[in-house]
Amino acid sequence: MKHSTRLNHPPAVKVPEDNRPLVAPVYQSVKFTFDSVAESERQSRGEREGFVYSRVSNPTLRQLELTLAAVQGRDDCLLTASGVAATSMALLALCKQGDHVILFAQMYQPTRYFVRRLLARYGVRHTMLSIDDIDGIERTLADTPTRAMIFESPTNPVLKIADLRRMTAAAKNSGTMTILDNTFAGFHNHGQYDVDVFVHSLTKYASGHGDVMGGAVIANRALIDAMRTDFIVTGATLDPHAAFLIQRGLKTYSLRYERQCQNAQRIAEFLATHPQVRVVHFPGLPSHPGHALAREQMHDFGTIVTIELQGDAAAASRFSESLQLFAISASLGSTESLVQPGQLMRPRDLSTEEKGWAGISDSTIRLSIGIEDCDDLIADLTRALEK
Numbered sequence: 001m002k003h004s005t006r007l008n009h010p011p012a013v014k015v016p017e018d019n020r021p022l023v024a025p026v027y028q029s030v031k032f033t034f035d036s037v038a039e040s041e042r043q044s045r046g047e048r049e050g051f052v053y054s055r056v057s058n059p060t061l062r063q064l065e066l067t068l069a070a071v072q073g074r075d076d077c078l079l080t081a082s083g084v085a086a087t088s089m090a091l092l093a094l095c096k097q098g099d100h101v102i103l104f105a106q107m108y109q110p111t112r113y114f115v116r117r118l119l120a121r122y123g124v125r126h127t128m129l130s131i132d133d134i135d136g137i138e139r140t141l142a143d144t145p146t147r148a149m150i151f152e153s154p155t156n157p158v159l160k161i162a163d164l165r166r167m168t169a170a171a172k173n174s175g176t177m178t179i180l181d182n183t184f185a186g187f188h189n190h191g192q193y194d195v196d197v198f199v200h201s202l203t204k205y206a207s208g209h210g211d212v213m214g215g216a217v218i219a220n221r222a223l224i225d226a227m228r229t230d231f232i233v234t235g236a237t238l239d240p241h242a243a244f245l246i247q248r249g250l251k252t253y254s255l256r257y258e259r260q261c262q263n264a265q266r267i268a269e270f271l272a273t274h275p276q277v278r279v280v281h282f283p284g285l286p287s288h289p290g291h292a293l294a295r296e297q298m299h300d301f302g303t304i305v306t307i308e309l310q311g312d313a314a315a316a317s318r319f320s321e322s323l324q325l326f327a328i329s330a331s332l333g334s335t336e337s338l339v340q341p342g343q344l345m346r347p348r349d350l351s352t353e354e355k356g357w358a359g360i361s362d363s364t365i366r367l368s369i370g371i372e373d374c375d376d377l378i379a380d381l382t383r384a385l386e387k
């Protein structure tokens with residue numbers, strides 16, 4: 001065999017059946033082969049297991065899909081290249097022309113754009129509500145035939161808590177699919193509610209280290225199977241190496257999330273007593289309007305603490321810039337702490353009334369709490385508040 005041939009046909013290395021790697025290897029291969037055409041055909045007819053092409057399926061992705069489905073308490077999962085791809089693909093796969101969708105002013109801005117601008121181009125109508133208007137939600141579901149209701153809990157950034165029991169019951173009564181973007185609460189939360197589809201940004205807590213992007217759509221098998229082809233042909237799938245990194249990150253997910261929650265609780269309690277802080281939005285504080293609901297629905301209160309400072313946008317900037325351990329940055333859920341002032345989260349697409357529901361002002365500051373030593377974080381916050 002000449003070099004150019006050998007280099008393209010490297011020797012196969014067989015790992016014996018009883019000699020498995022402890023960590024599954026990355027199947028960084030686009031194509032998979034069978035020994036015969038007949039077996040290839042049997043696989044394509046669904047008569048045997050196997051892999052063909054990584055946009056369709058890949059063993060590294062499959063392991064991650066099954067892990068995420070198990071922790072969210074559902075049967076199956078589809079992976080996407082980012083969180084927004086998960087949300088938009090779920091909506092695209094479930095909705096058709098003429099359908100009606102309910103969404104909320106408190107949602108992640110690209111989700112609002114996708115429903116209000118993009119789906120609208122394809123004849124999907126929508127109603128935008130406030131997540132704490134449970135009577136309005138029930139009324140709209142009863143009055144308007146609705147294909148899907150998409151929502152988040154806790155919401156970004158002021159951490160309102162959706163009433164999952166009432167929302168899912170009302171949706172079931174009117175034959176509406178519920179899609180919960182569960183990124184903030186995490187995979188270990190909300191599985192006990194009758195939610196049809198969970199979407200997650202894996203960019204946040206799943207990978208945890210801020211070095212890889214991904215998304216997941218998790219549901220029961222029949223629904224995932226019904227959506228699968230739409231996902232395959234739109235092609236926003238995850239790369240195997242990204243899936244490997246996310247699978248690796250998940251090993252410490254529980255430890256990280258627990259530590260971040262403990263830090264967040266202590267920081268929220270500290271900030272609630274500080275004279276420079278007007279309001280602390282954190283569902284773990286008894287003063288939070290959603291505290292009782294969060295206690296009933298969640299195992300913990302999350303890792304985000306949002307505050308309203310005494311003062312204006314300039315004070316919020318000064319505070320954010322004075323912090324040394326909190327980086328001024330978008331995103332959340334990584335091991336290091338982050339700060340995001342309200343000026344960087346202004347909901348420009350919302351009407352005045354909707355902006356009031358969203359609750360973001362120039363004095364709003366979102367803190368994503370990391371796994372650092374909590375005393376160090378509190379000392380840093382103290383110094384910045386004094387400035």
Ligand SMILES: Cc1ncc(COP(=O)(O)O)c(C=O)c1O
Nearest residue numbers: 082083084108183201203214331
């Ligand atoms: C609640 C929520 N959903 C979805 C996303 C989108 O995730 P990604 O950045 O992975 O596309 C984000 C990102 O911040 C988010 O906060």
